[in-house]
Amino acid sequence: MMYSPNTEFLKGVLDSLAATKIPVHFKLPDATVKEPFFVIGNRIDDDTPSSKFGAVIDTTLTIDLFYPIASRTQLEEAIFQAKKALGQRRNITSDIRIDDSIGREVYHVIFRVTDYIF
Structure with a gap:
């Protein structure tokens, strides 16, 4: 079965993050x-035609990592492993916060993955 480029992109991200052995939702x-667990969140697309690439979608995906507050060193390793698993992308940013929105204090890392979908 053939899927849309957006579905293939999300499946690729899901499969990549699975390599970290951290559950993905x-x-x-x-x-x-x-925790730890990832949540694949919102995706924003821009499908403005490009003279350089032709038909292409510029997409930004938000991925949240919730991680136990016990060790900042282990958190940094998890961030590194996640970025490594996601591979070469146009851009990956991460923002580390301490958060209690899930009912307990945890590290909350917000990744923004920007890439082209052809």
Whole structure:
């Protein structure tokens, strides 16, 4: 079965993150699910035609990593492994925060993955 380029992009991200052995969800799980886990979130597209690439979609995907607050060193390793698993992209940024929105204090890393979909 053939899927849309956007579906293939999301599947590729899901498969890449699976290599980290950290569970991946497409929505925030309930409070009984312990971290670490990823949540693949919003995606923003720009499909303005480009003279350089032709038919291409410029997409930015948000991925959240919720990680136990116990060790900043282990968090930094998890961030490195996630970026390594995602591979070559146009751009990957990460923003580290301390967050209690899931009912307990955790590290919350917000990744923004920007890439072209052909």
